[in-house]
Amino acid sequence: MTVTAPSSTAPSSGSTASVVSVHASAVHGFSKPAVDEVxxxxxxxxxxxxxxxxxxxxxxxxxxxxxxPNVRQVHLIHAELFDVLRKVGHDVAPGDLGENVTTRGIDLLGLPVGARLTIGGAVVTVTGLRNPCQQINDFRPGLLQQVLRRGDDGEVERLAGVMGIVSRGGTVRPGDAIDVALPAPPHLPLTRV
Structure with a gap:
């Protein structure tokens, strides 16, 4: 993953963030099937x-x-969440929670409002956190308490990914790299949208 300030191109950790899978559905349902590209x-x-x-x-x-306005045009979830959920007995796969883009190697939840993700030929501007709802429990009983919980500090933690708007159109495919450009400070933490 390359994290940059608005005018900087310096890499941060040297790790590579990428797209695991992409999903879309023309109907309002909970899960979305994998597709070759979006x-x-x-x-x-x-x-x-x-x-x-x-x-x-x-x-x-x-x-x-x-x-x-639709500030929830694209839903992204980190595949690392599925790894954690599997350890506590919930077998959840990419697309199961209705995301459009499943990522690996990027701390989506730690991004600030306005972070710009260049993914394939597109740019998604992060608007906030997905607010998990009862549909998650309908999908897998007990799953909601794993993705919507209280942290040690008593604050509500929403772990079901982030939402964004499309700032530049383009095609996104599995394997595409993800680059991050941070907005100018001060960086505002993500809240539910």
Whole structure:
């Protein structure tokens, strides 16, 4: 993974972040099947995905106010989460939690608001944390408490990935490298969106 300030190109840790798999579904369901590639459309999201749109597409949010901007155009989850979940008895695979892009080698949850991820030919700007809901327990009983819990400091931890908007369209495929450009300081921590 290469982490850069807005005008810097200096690498940080030297590790490589990459795309494990990509997923899309034209219907509002929970899990998304793996596909060979996804096309990200600037300002819209994943072409052909039920959550693509300039305004909110998640059904619960549409019910509240369908005119709100869609800050949840792309959902990314780190594959390392699945490794941890497997250790506590939950066999969860890429796409099972409804993400569009499964990553490895990047601390998605540690990114600040506005971090720009260059993935394949596209750029995704991180807007916030996915807010896990009851559908996760419907998928696997007991899973919600593993991805939405209280930390040692009493703060709520949301571990089910991050959401973003498409700032530059392009095609994303498994194996694509991910580069990170951080916004100018101060860096704001991610909150639920």
């Amino acid at each position: 096309v990200l459309v600037e300002g819209v999201g994943v072409a052909g995905d039920a959550h693509a749109g300039v305004t909110v597409q998640h059904r619960s949010r549409v019910a509240r106010d369908p005119s709100l």
